[in-house]
Amino acid sequence: MAERVCAVIVTYNRKELLKECLQAVLSQTRPPDHVLVVDNASTDGTAEMVKQAFPQVELLSLAENSGGAGGFYEGIKQAYAKGFDWLWLMDDDTIAESKALEELLKPISILSWAIGEISILASAVLWLDQTPHPMNTLNPECKNTQITLRAVELGFLPIRSASFVSILVSQQAVGKYGLPLKRYFIWNDDVEYTSRILKEGLGFLVPKSVVIHKTLRKYNPTTSGRPDRFYFEVRNKVWLLKSNSLYPREKAIYSLRLLKSVWEFLKHNKFIPIAWLCITKGIVDGIFRRPM
Template sequence: MGERVCAVIVTYNRKALLRECLKAVFSQTRPPDHVLVVDNASTDGTPEMLQEEFPQVEVLRLPENQGGAGGFHEGMKRAYEQGFDWLWLMDDDGLPVPSTLEELLSERELEFKGCLVLAKEDLGSTAFYYPLPTEGHTKDVSAIEAAYPQGAIRGFLNPYNGCLVHRSVVSRIGLPLKKLFIWGDETEYFLRARCADVKMGTLLGARFWHPKDRQKNRKLVLFGRAVFLPFSDDPKRFFLIVRNQTYIYWNYISRFKLFVRLILYVLAFPQSAPMVLRASWAGIRMAWFHRALCTEENTDVVR
């Protein structure tokens, strides 16, 4: 018997996008063996749509919205406990091309495999930045393909966007942190896997469509180097961005760079300085109770 794959799709109040996602999942040249939809307590008729149009799908309905972090935590936990070998992860706004899963499974060495995530709005661009072998990051598909003629970016991937995780990875590093809720939870899981020496990479032949990164950034120039500070006009989301960023920098990247970033946040958003201080303290406290076993800085993921 071959290895079994469970697709884990997290959704919240986007039933039209979920419908298209599920159609793409069921149209795979190598379909998953099981499909699990984690519904973050949607109120837009998602449960009824799933029951009527996709009765073959298992639905895990959460009692409240637990964000992407909570959704993937519960979905991966369910799929892992059911004994599946591979967990194929995505949000409801992603679209795998017909050969995505087949391409991911055809590679036999990696334990954590990512797709080249293409922007739905721009055929020549990726939805997120990818590192170049020498220095810098790019969204230009042609530049990425030229930089990696072997067809893979070893040691880097964009989690959750069609990525494939072997159950052995979950056994070693655990599940996504629910407490992160949204923003940065995927980066934290990637860095945790890297610190555990998980064999990972992006397979350029595995394509996955996703909307462009909608995160707002304020660009500053410090000693001739561009620094990007993510932010939100929503105070609650802004708090989570700063808190989770603090947690990630403290545990995985650089505490010195964290303090520099926090100073820049105060200078760039003086009206939000009290919130920045509260959020950063919350992130440090969370990092203290969830220490990462990381022996070196992951500065190459910083843009």
């Protein structure tokens, strides 16, 4: 029996990018069985564009912008309730190559005897200039189970976390591990969610499934130049460090990365007071507030 796939795409005020994203999704050699667009209260005519240009696509219009985290929370919840076997998650700046979904589904058919064990499958992500975008974290310490050994033989690489830039998440994983934490708003919500799932479940990178992350430049929160947005990076990293999604060794690594990014952000912004204020607020809110 063929696996039923629902593509879940979250968008906000980028209707031209969304149009390109949808065209790529609907032109797949193995198209998804259903497409759900979650519109985060866009004001640029996104909803009207989807209704007119893509009448076959389901549109979920949110009353307010809940960020990527809130969008995926609502989208995954709705798609899961419809009973699809796999949810294909992506942002609106994800442009899937024509065989992306076909290749992403191959481990499911080849390793059909282990289908209940696989929780996440991730595409290889490239920047516009075709250089690799390291959005998925490999898992060199993955247990050498029969499934893992066979998957590696076939060219599928074990992962510890992945981004919401073309991943398949199984219905069983959503049922067991729940939904993303919508209060993250932006940044690190995908790391927390996939790390939570893959702490027990199995996930693989499928190198032949390729998507383009169509951003104008190699975006980095540290050099974004916006202290108000870097606040989310700091707060959410603190939340991630407090969560049960990471192992102790991983928490140590992420702590060092956070310290490094804070220092680089301060230097980039010439240590202006607003930068200090947003970092301090991020740390305080991360410690004393909860993402639940």
